[in-house]
Amino acid sequence: MVDTVTKSGGADVSSVNPHHRSSLKKLMQRKSTIAFLLTLPLILIVASLVIYPAFYAIHLATLNKSMERFVGFGNFTFLFKREVFWMVVMQSCIFAISAVFFKALIGFFVAHFVHAIPTKGQRKWRGMLLVPWVIPPAMSTLAWFWLFDPSYSAVNWLLVGMGIDPIPFLGNPYWARFSVILVNVWFGAPFFMIMYLAALKSVPDQLYEAAAIDGANWWQRLWYITLPMMRNIISITVMFSLIVTFANFDIVRVLTAGGPIDSTHVFATYSFLLGIQGGDIPLGAAVSLFMVPILGIAAVFILRDITKRGGEA
Numbered sequence: 001m002v003d004t005v006t007k008s009g010g011a012d013v014s015s016v017n018p019h020h021r022s023s024l025k026k027l028m029q030r031k032s033t034i035a036f037l038l039t040l041p042l043i044l045i046v047a048s049l050v051i052y053p054a055f056y057a058i059h060l061a062t063l064n065k066s067m068e069r070f071v072g073f074g075n076f077t078f079l080f081k082r083e084v085f086w087m088v089v090m091q092s093c094i095f096a097i098s099a100v101f102f103k104a105l106i107g108f109f110v111a112h113f114v115h116a117i118p119t120k121g122q123r124k125w126r127g128m129l130l131v132p133w134v135i136p137p138a139m140s141t142l143a144w145f146w147l148f149d150p151s152y153s154a155v156n157w158l159l160v161g162m163g164i165d166p167i168p169f170l171g172n173p174y175w176a177r178f179s180v181i182l183v184n185v186w187f188g189a190p191f192f193m194i195m196y197l198a199a200l201k202s203v204p205d206q207l208y209e210a211a212a213i214d215g216a217n218w219w220q221r222l223w224y225i226t227l228p229m230m231r232n233i234i235s236i237t238v239m240f241s242l243i244v245t246f247a248n249f250d251i252v253r254v255l256t257a258g259g260p261i262d263s264t265h266v267f268a269t270y271s272f273l274l275g276i277q278g279g280d281i282p283l284g285a286a287v288s289l290f291m292v293p294i295l296g297i298a299a300v301f302i303l304r305d306i307t308k309r310g311g312e313a
Helices: 002-009 020-031 031-061 074-080 081-115 119-129 137-148 156-163 173-199 205-213 219-247 248-256 267-279 281-289 293-313
Strands: none
Touching: 031 281, 074 081, 074 281, 081 119, 081 173, 081 219, 081 267, 119 137, 119 173, 137 156, 137 173, 173 219, 173 248, 173 267, 173 293, 205 219, 219 293, 281 293
16 A cells, blocks of 8 residues: 555655765755855845945946936046046045055054963953944044144144144145044054954964974064964955955045045045035946946955965965
């Protein structure tokens, strides 16, 4: 009776390929497969939240100011003819590269300083040094604005007290650029510090002990042990920070609003100026899209370098 039901009710279970069942079982037992399936819903949600705005921004950039007529690359050609736009491109590159360089440099040395502290005291120092990164950027930038305020600057008050002429931090283009970069470095350096500190803790102490036995000094240990072991973390951290810094809005907006005379505008603030304040949303979308190829080229070089080193290892 059982045989009859099996034959008439559907495919015989015994007819299923045992090799196929074992291959499927092995596939499901892999940790990477299970992890991918568990994270797949989140990946789809994040992808939808990223892909739709990206394509919608591309669509907006091809419309005219009233968003009623297709103009193709008209907005881009209009921007290419404006000197202000190329000044924004230059300022964005200078701002991002300078800020990321100093954040990486300061974070590297501060991470070594914290790493050298006994374990019991590290928690206190980590907590204090992470405060700038934890505070919302707009709020901390507002405090910096009070420090640099042309009329009531606390920094200039100290300088005048020491007999030094006051500095127009927000009134001079060069000092305004310096101020914006300084605030961004102050805000972002703790992120580099905590990433580098985690990388330092993963370096085996046996390597330093062997190098010390061989007579290596601190510089040789840093150059031949620490940096090679941290290069991937350094590259990934720099890439993420470069993306975030290029897209920075709140620091420049609160501190200088792009002034004086558009000398501190970056892509995000200039896009806001044209699209929201100027009422030309397609033109603002075109400005924001221009950072995509710049960041794409930077990401390709950084990731290719990481892949190359991984292949050599």
